[in-house]
Each structure stands twice: as structure tokens, then as C-alpha cells.
Amino acid sequence: MKSNATVSLDHGSGGLASQHLIGELFLKYLTSPLLHDLEDCAVLGEYAGRIAFSTDSYVVDPLFFPGGDIGSLAVHGTINDLAMRGARPLALSLALIIEEGFPMERLERVIASVARSSQDVGAAVVTGDTKVVPRGKADGLFINTTGVGLVSHRHDISGKKAQPGDAVLLSGTLADHGITIMGSQAGIDIGGDIASDTQPLHRLVGAILESETGAVRVLRDPTRGGLATTLCEIAAASHVEIVIEENRIPIRPAVRTACEMIGLDPLYLANEGKCIIICDQDHAEELLQLIRRLPEGRDAALIGWVRDDRPDRVSLVTRIGGSRLLEPLTGQPLPRIC
Amino acid sequence: MKSNATVSLDHGSGGLASQHLIGELFLKYLTSPLLHDLEDCAVLGEYAGRIAFSTDSYVVDPLFFPGGDIGSLAVHGTINDLAMRGARPLALSLALIIEEGFPMERLERVIASVARSSQDVGAAVVTGDTKVVPRGKADGLFINTTGVGLVSHRHDISGKKAQPGDAVLLSGTLADHGITIMGSQAGIDIGGDIASDTQPLHRLVGAILESETGAVRVLRDPTRGGLATTLCEIAAASHVEIVIEENRIPIRPAVRTACEMIGLDPLYLANEGKCIIICDQDHAEELLQLIRRLPEGRDAALIGWVRDDRPDRVSLVTRIGGSRLLEPLTGQPLPRIC
Structure with missing residues (x-):
């Protein structure tokens, strides 16, 4: 050619x-x-x-x-x-x-x-x-x-299945894809070794489902709209409250710095290789260890819990211990992210 | 809204x-x-x-x-x-x-x-x-x-299955979609009751397959590139010659007139609701009658035969009895036809 x-x-x-x-x-x-x-x-x-x-x-x-x-x-x-x-x-x-x-x-x-x-x-x-x-x-x-x-017939994973008491896991760091595309579009060198997290998650999911049939209720990848919007969708579909803790959410230091400089909230930025796992609390620690042994999940963390106090709501416990209601994304921080 | x-x-x-x-x-x-x-x-x-x-x-x-x-x-x-x-x-x-x-x-x-x-x-x-x-x-x-x-496991329909001796059927008139889009793009009133033939063909195919398992070898809809290009693809895939006869090909008079006026060959214009059926010759007449009883197939015709004389070739027997080799479409008569 x-x-x-x-x-x-x-x-x-x-x-x-x-x-x-x-x-x-x-x-x-x-x-x-x-x-x-x-x-x-x-x-x-x-x-x-x-x-x-x-x-x-x-x-x-x-x-x-x-x-x-x-x-x-x-x-x-x-x-x-x-x-x-x-x-x-x-x-x-x-x-x-x-x-x-x-x-x-x-x-x-x-x-x-x-x-x-x-x-x-x-x-x-x-x-x-x-x-x-x-x-x-x-x-x-x-x-x-x-x-x-x-x-497989053994599995019935859906955004409607979160139950009060369940644990909320995140398979890795947040906002890598969103901030990378943001930087590329704006022609900004956001420094560090920031790169998109685009990767397939079927192996990680396969390993989770093989080991813990029944314990996993919801799997969802927080792409457009980010973690906050995706959790809002799950909370609404399952009619539960989801509470996450800011200091438990894994974010690379360079990504956090770039988000602060540009004024973007990493909770609303897109991810292309991460998933939210909502599971029975009794299996959460075991699942987390399993996920962390896989390369796609090495930065996985338990980030919160499902409650029944305020159905359809998502709350963030901030670093200083306050509580903030998370709404779905309004407005469009940047087009053509994926 | x-x-x-x-x-x-x-x-x-x-x-x-x-x-x-x-x-x-x-x-x-x-x-x-x-x-x-x-x-x-x-x-x-x-x-x-x-x-x-x-x-x-x-x-x-x-x-x-x-x-x-x-x-x-x-x-x-x-x-x-x-x-x-x-x-x-x-x-x-x-x-x-x-x-x-x-x-x-x-x-x-x-x-x-x-x-x-x-x-x-x-x-x-x-x-x-x-x-x-x-x-x-x-x-x-x-x-x-x-x-x-x-x-269904009973059926194995593919462009590779045409055999010498098979009959070539066309489920209806040619070039209706192509000439309609051509006229719309150019802002030309091509007159008559010309309209796209866009329609689903699964009912027609279902009826054919139910009645004649085994007799149907190839089904193909002549969309972009038209009848001529699609037949060339089948001839190449099946390593056979396909011979069609110009005076057997159904074309609406208004479409024929519009094609002649604009200088386009209806054999190369797109169709969106027609199919080519290549079948065992012994069942051709029976299949044709069946197709003609359905609204999608009321203008169906037997238009030619599969031969083994010149593999990978498509020939047109013209109205005056001459023979013309049909090549795949070269160049692009009009973009964004579908």
C-alpha cells in the first residue's frame, strides 16, 4: 500500500x-x-x-x-x-x-x-x-x-441486584482514561506516566464468577459519566442507597494532581478498564484478595457499602468526614471521550 | 418535547x-x-x-x-x-x-x-x-x-454453494432503491411512482426454506454494487459461471426510463428488498410459484442459470442475443446509498 x-x-x-x-x-x-x-x-x-x-x-x-x-x-x-x-x-x-x-x-x-x-x-x-x-x-x-x-445459567448479574449490607469494590484506579483524553484534546502535557486504562475485563470477571458463584450481585464498568453516575444508576435500579468513602477510592497521584489543576472531579471522569463489583459482604475480603492477584485488579479496593437508609441515593463520605450527595453527571465535561 | x-x-x-x-x-x-x-x-x-x-x-x-x-x-x-x-x-x-x-x-x-x-x-x-x-x-x-x-441445522445456505445446472431466481424488480436515492440526492423528480424497495425478506426466505429444504443453495441480496456485482461475488465464491438473460430481468418501466435518462445501468444500482435465489433446477419452477404468491415476491422471475464453462465469470445475454461479460462495479456511481 x-x-x-x-x-x-x-x-x-x-x-x-x-x-x-x-x-x-x-x-x-x-x-x-x-x-x-x-x-x-x-x-x-x-x-x-x-x-x-x-x-x-x-x-x-x-x-x-x-x-x-x-x-x-x-x-x-x-x-x-x-x-x-x-x-x-x-x-x-x-x-x-x-x-x-x-x-x-x-x-x-x-x-x-x-x-x-x-x-x-x-x-x-x-x-x-x-x-x-x-x-x-x-x-x-x-x-x-x-x-x-x-x-452460564449459574450467573444472574444485573444492576438491579444490589442489597443492603453488600460491599462495593472497585477493581482499580479512577479517571485514567478521562484525564488522558482530556489532556490529548487540549494539547496539555499532564505529566507523570498518565495513560488510558483501556483493557479487557473478561478474565477478571471470569475469575470472580468461577470462585464465588452467588456472592456477586452487580458488575458495572464506570465509563461515560464515571463512577458517580454509574453508582447512581445502580442505586436507582436496585432501589438502595450506596455510600462510598473518599479516602478509600484509589486514584493515581498524577491523575489526582491533573484533575485538581484542571478543575475536574475524578468521580465523573470515564474509565475504560475498571469495574464496580457489588457483592455479599461475607465474601468481600476474599474477592478483593482474588482480584488483587490479577494484573487488571492489582489496585482494587473496597470503597463502600450498600444501605437501605435513603433508596436511590449515592453518598460520599469525604476525607474530612462530611457527607456529600452524588448526583448523575449534568453537563458534558468533554465530548468524544470514547 | x-x-x-x-x-x-x-x-x-x-x-x-x-x-x-x-x-x-x-x-x-x-x-x-x-x-x-x-x-x-x-x-x-x-x-x-x-x-x-x-x-x-x-x-x-x-x-x-x-x-x-x-x-x-x-x-x-x-x-x-x-x-x-x-x-x-x-x-x-x-x-x-x-x-x-x-x-x-x-x-x-x-x-x-x-x-x-x-x-x-x-x-x-x-x-x-x-x-x-x-x-x-x-x-x-x-x-x-x-x-x-x-x-436451523437443516439449512446450509452460502455464496459458495452454487452448482452448474442450478437456476438463478430474482425475487422482484431491480434498481428501485438506487434510482430513488439518486433522484433524491440530485433533487431530480424522476417521475412515476418510483420509491425505494426497502422491505424485510425474512418471511419470504422462511417460506422458501420451509417448503424446499436442500433445493436452495445460495441466497444473497444485491445491495451496494447491485445485481451484477453480487453475482460476480457468488460466481467467484462458488467457482462457477453465472449466465443471466437481460429480457428476463424485471425492471419497472419508470425505473428503466429514469436509468436511461441519467445514464445509469440498473444492473449496478442498489436494491434493499430483493434477493437472488440460486436453487436446484428441478425445484426452480415450484419455488418461483411459491415466491410469487408472497407480496415481497410478486414480480419474481427466473433470470438465468449456473454453468461450468467459464468459472468465476458472469455473462449477460443481451436483449438482441449478444453476450456481455459483467464485471464487479468499478468507481462509485453515488455515495451514501445506504
Whole structure:
């Protein structure tokens, strides 16, 4: 492929140029035989278990950022949504909307990243679609990934299942993705070794569910809207109060400093490789130790409790011992975070 | 909702405004309990059969056109891709990329159309995603739908299965969608009662497969690239020659006239509610009668045959008896057809 080649409208025609793009670029990296069949629809096998199904479009700006890119983000994001219902990922779809003139070399880097990430999680891209829109009608590249997974009958994980007395665990540090994208968009060097936390969580979830069937009630990844908004959603769905303690929440010092400098609350910034685990309190310590032994969970912490005092509310016990009500995110701190 | 309301960046924040948009607009029309659970991932039941999985993004311009809109197109397109492998549709995902400032009233019309179409096909939208990008970074609205379906073990339909001697059927008239969008984009009144053929084909496919297990080898819908390009793909995948006869191909007179006026070949224009059926010749006439009894297939015709003379080639026997080789589409007659 020429180094200065770009994507043209022809590449989205469904004709010869589309076939070349698929054959010479996509199939070079994405190696599933189902995809190579070039059918309009993939037919997977028959599986025992309930089918999990989740979709996300990715419009992150910039496309490449410290710690990842739109390709790895698109794979991890959808894998994590499947994992949050206890699903083992099975297969992914990949749909691209490309702006005419987009550099072929950047497209190749993104596809290589999708391929690496999907290979790592063991869920191949088995079906896809490519559209090209005229210059100025999109911004470089938008990606949709949709995932299919399987849920064992033993598991029934849902945002509605939190119960008073349960413990609230967080699998790692907060706000790494949000502050990284913020810095990249603003062209600010936020210093330290700050990078997106984009990573797949299905292994961590798999390990948790294998060891403690029944103890885990809720899994949720605090992406857009951050920890505060996600906890508000869980509190409302389960009709419980959730109380978290500020001094228990793990945040990297460099991230905390950057948030203070810019004036952003890390509780509302997006995370792309962390999950909230709400579980029976009797198993909390055991689960926490298990999570901390995994690389994805080494900074995990118990951050709070489920109560029944004020249903549908989330409270923060501040560092100095006060109490603050946490509302869902209002306004938009920054667009195109994912 | 106010009549002059528009979509803002806040609606894509994942916070309170997102929740309002979902609650007040999306859930008003899309009524699946799985979607109303507001989980990041839907968990369907357990089903007997192989899982079919297909994705498409829709960037059609204009969003509303004679015969349909981006909402119905997005439902039918994905349902049809599932149907082309013999799959019964089970559930749909819906992911929106919206440009800041997009009129809320237009969004509501599209969502209502998605709801009507998905209800009609019996495959609910069970999971979704909404992203908003700043003004000028997209063009109004892009939609991704991904579908999950089930294939019975009796069926093995694929573009690779055409065999010499097979008959080639077409389920209806050609080029209706392509010429309609062409006219809308150019602002040309192409006259007649020309409208998009966007429609779901799963019922037609279901009827065919129920009656004639084993006789149907290939199903394919000739969308982007049209009949000629799609037949080229089948000829290549099955390593056969396909010969079609020009005077057997059904085209509405008004569409034929418009194509001649504009100088477009209807064999290369997109269709959104038609399929090619390649089947054992001994069952062709019986299948054709069956298809013609269904509203989706009333104009169906036998248009040609599979041969082994020149593998990977598609030939057209012209109206005056000559023979013309059909190549895959080169160049792009018009962008954003779907």
C-alpha cells in the first residue's frame, strides 16, 4: 500500500475497490475463517447458555492516545459490556464509517490494533461493514463494535441486584482514561506516566464468577459519566442507597494532581478498564484478595457499602468526614471521550 | 418535547441528559423489557440452533426518501443479511452517532420508524448506544444495527454453494432503491411512482426454506454494487459461471426510463428488498410459484442459470442475443446509498 494512499468514496461502493480494501487490508489482519468467507452474515456454532448481546459506537478524539487507540478501545469496550453481565465473549462485529481522504496508513494501524486486541480476548471479528462518506461529513473514523457472548445459567448479574449490607469494590484506579483524553484534546502535557486504562475485563470477571458463584450481585464498568453516575444508576435500579468513602477510592497521584489543576472531579471522569463489583459482604475480603492477584485488579479496593437508609441515593463520605450527595453527571465535561 | 429542540453534546455524555433522551424518546417507542432494563448488555434466552450475526452501518443521504427512511432501512438491511444465511431474526442492537444540533423531531421520526419496522419483523431492539459529536463532525445521523438470529441445522445456505445446472431466481424488480436515492440526492423528480424497495425478506426466505429444504443453495441480496456485482461475488465464491438473460430481468418501466435518462445501468444500482435465489433446477419452477404468491415476491422471475464453462465469470445475454461479460462495479456511481 502506498504510504500516501487515502480512503476514497470508491472504497465504500461495494464494488471492486471495496473488495480490494477488504482483501488487502482487513483480511490481512483479521484472520477468522468466518470473516474470510465474505458472507454478509456470519454463522457461528450452537452453544449452551444464554446469548449476551451488546453494542457501542466509538467516536473518540484523538484516534490515537497514550495507552491505546480507537481500535483497542472499541474491542475492550464491547468485551467489557459483555463481561458486566457475566458473559464469556464469543465473537465481535466491526463496522467502520470512514471519511473520504482518511490516510490508509492510519486505517491500517487501527485495524492492526483491533486484530491484536480481539486476538488477546479470544473473540474474533467474524463479520463487518465499511461505509465511506464524503470529506467533511464525518471526522476521520468512527467504529461500531457489537459483541455476542454466552452467560452460564449459574450467573444472574444485573444492576438491579444490589442489597443492603453488600460491599462495593472497585477493581482499580479512577479517571485514567478521562484525564488522558482530556489532556490529548487540549494539547496539555499532564505529566507523570498518565495513560488510558483501556483493557479487557473478561478474565477478571471470569475469575470472580468461577470462585464465588452467588456472592456477586452487580458488575458495572464506570465509563461515560464515571463512577458517580454509574453508582447512581445502580442505586436507582436496585432501589438502595450506596455510600462510598473518599479516602478509600484509589486514584493515581498524577491523575489526582491533573484533575485538581484542571478543575475536574475524578468521580465523573470515564474509565475504560475498571469495574464496580457489588457483592455479599461475607465474601468481600476474599474477592478483593482474588482480584488483587490479577494484573487488571492489582489496585482494587473496597470503597463502600450498600444501605437501605435513603433508596436511590449515592453518598460520599469525604476525607474530612462530611457527607456529600452524588448526583448523575449534568453537563458534558468533554465530548468524544470514547 | 419542544418542537424546536435539538440534540446537544450533553445528550451523549452518559449523564442526566443522556438518561432523559433514552427515557423520554427511545423507550417511548422501543418497548422491549430487555432494553428497558437499561443494562449495558442484553441477555437473551438460550436457543437451539446456530447463532447468525451480522452488522451494517447506515449513512444514507437523505435520511428520509420515498418509500422509507434511515430507520426502516437500518432494520430491513440487517434483517435481510441474517435472512440470506437462512436465519430467523432474534434481536437487534441500535447504535446512533448524532451530530450536535440535529432536530429532536427528526430523531423522533427515525426512532418511531425503527420501532415500527422492528415490531413488524418480530426482532426487538434489545440493546443500544448513543454518541453525539460536535457540529460539523458528522452529517446529521448515522445508524448501526447489528442482528442476532438462529439458523436451523437443516439449512446450509452460502455464496459458495452454487452448482452448474442450478437456476438463478430474482425475487422482484431491480434498481428501485438506487434510482430513488439518486433522484433524491440530485433533487431530480424522476417521475412515476418510483420509491425505494426497502422491505424485510425474512418471511419470504422462511417460506422458501420451509417448503424446499436442500433445493436452495445460495441466497444473497444485491445491495451496494447491485445485481451484477453480487453475482460476480457468488460466481467467484462458488467457482462457477453465472449466465443471466437481460429480457428476463424485471425492471419497472419508470425505473428503466429514469436509468436511461441519467445514464445509469440498473444492473449496478442498489436494491434493499430483493434477493437472488440460486436453487436446484428441478425445484426452480415450484419455488418461483411459491415466491410469487408472497407480496415481497410478486414480480419474481427466473433470470438465468449456473454453468461450468467459464468459472468465476458472469455473462449477460443481451436483449438482441449478444453476450456481455459483467464485471464487479468499478468507481462509485453515488455515495451514501445506504
